[in-house]
């Protein structure tokens with residue numbers, strides 16, 4: 001799966017690179033400059049369809065290896081990696097009016113309101129010179145997905161889904177050692193429930209749209225195994 005997914009990414013990339021007259025990063029979101037408050041109007045569309053960025057959503061349960069694989073994709077393909085969780089944690093550390101709400105939500109393993117998360121993602125996209133984005137850990141619910149698609153007026157080009165046995169995810173999160181407030185057994189149990197109830201419907205949605213590329217990462221650090229070739233481990237690089 002991995003080679004297929006990256007080959008598709010690569011060919012899409014060269015298509016985009018050779019497309020004449022493309023205008024990357026010409027987001028019509030000057031209202032949303034870095035540091036601005038996180039307010040949306042009901043009918044805001046701030047990322048019009050004609051913009052030629054490559055958007056890849058990276059989904060999977062807590063500890064499935066999203067962040068790890070994103071770092072490798074960045075090394076190899078030069079995408080800009082945007083981790084929704086990292087952006088939310090950064091917002092907590094800033095003087096944001098939403099800091100307390102975000103922290104409480106993360107502590108309880110729930111999902112932050114879509115308007116806040118979408119705004120943080122778009123703010124980063126706007127500031128980047130890159131036109132290829134890996135959006136890691138978002139959308140986490142159908143509500144997230146619908147909000148992103150409504151506000152940006154676009155769908156992702158690809159969706160990568162890292163499948164991993166629950167037991168392995170729990171083991172990895174408990175030994176992650178990043179000092180995260182939600183990496184404890186109580187919160188993990190809640191996150192896994194939320195993942196199943198709210199995130200898997202997003203995965204199903206993109207599978208039906210033919211955009212989903214599945215992989216699994218239960219085989220050791222930095223490795224990924226293709227579900228199409230069981231037993232044949234495949235280094236990402």
Ligand SMILES: Nc1ncnc2c1ncn2[C@@H]1O[C@H](COP(=O)(O)OP(=O)(O)O)[C@@H](O)[C@H]1O
Nearest residue numbers: 062063064065066067068172176217220221222
């Ligand atoms: N294939 C793998 N095998 C074993 N451990 C892994 C693998 N991929 C990632 N890890 C480790 O598991 C933990 C969670 O990985 P991470 O990439 O942060 O997952 P996610 O972003 O999906 O929560 C990290 O400590 C990471 O080093």
Ligand SMILES: O=c1ccn([C@@H]2O[C@H](COP(=O)(O)OP(=O)(O)O)[C@@H](O)[C@H]2O)c(=O)[nH]1
Nearest residue numbers: 062063084085105106109110111112137138
């Ligand atoms: O789009 C998002 C991404 C993350 N989160 C919150 O941030 C936490 C940590 O997310 P992250 O992606 O960092 O966790 P991971 O899956 O990588 O362990 C989640 O459990 C949610 O509470 C959220 O509300 N919306």
Ligand SMILES: [Mg+2]
Nearest residue numbers: 066067085137
């Ligand atoms: Mg992560």
